[in-house]
Amino acid sequence: xxxxxxxxxxxxxxxxxxxxxxxxxxxxxxxxxxxxxxxxxxxxxxxxxxxxxxxxxxxxxxxxxxxxxxxxxxxxxxxxxxx
Numbered sequence: 001x002x003x004x005x006x007x008x009x010x011x012x013x014x015x016x017x018x019x020x021x022x023x024x025x026x027x028x029x030x031x032x033x034x035x036x037x038x039x040x041x042x043x044x045x046x047x048x049x050x051x052x053x054x055x056x057x058x059x060x061x062x063x064x065x066x067x068x069x070x071x072x073x074x075x076x077x078x079x080x081x082x083x
Contacts, residue, residue: 011075013047019073025066027059034059034066047073 019038027034034057036042047053050072057066 010051011049013049015046016043017047018043025057027062027064027066029064030062032059032061044073049073049075
């Protein structure tokens with residue numbers, strides 16, 4: 001029987017790691033919608049999967065730095081038997 005066992009080891013991402021997600025928020029100063037597309041224009045720099053990485057958004061309209069967020073990149077692995 002084929003099994004998959006998880007080991008407790010963090011995996012490092014690439015120097016510039018893109019993800020298929022878009023973060024959105026509202027600027028607390030001017031009310032403009034802020035957007036960070038992690039699949040194209042922005043990336044996480046040298047992330048370690050399973051550990052928090054700090055990100056923040058900048059408002060182009062008023063120059064205000066947005067709230068700081070923590071994102072946790074995770075890897076999931078699924079075993080599927082080929083039929």
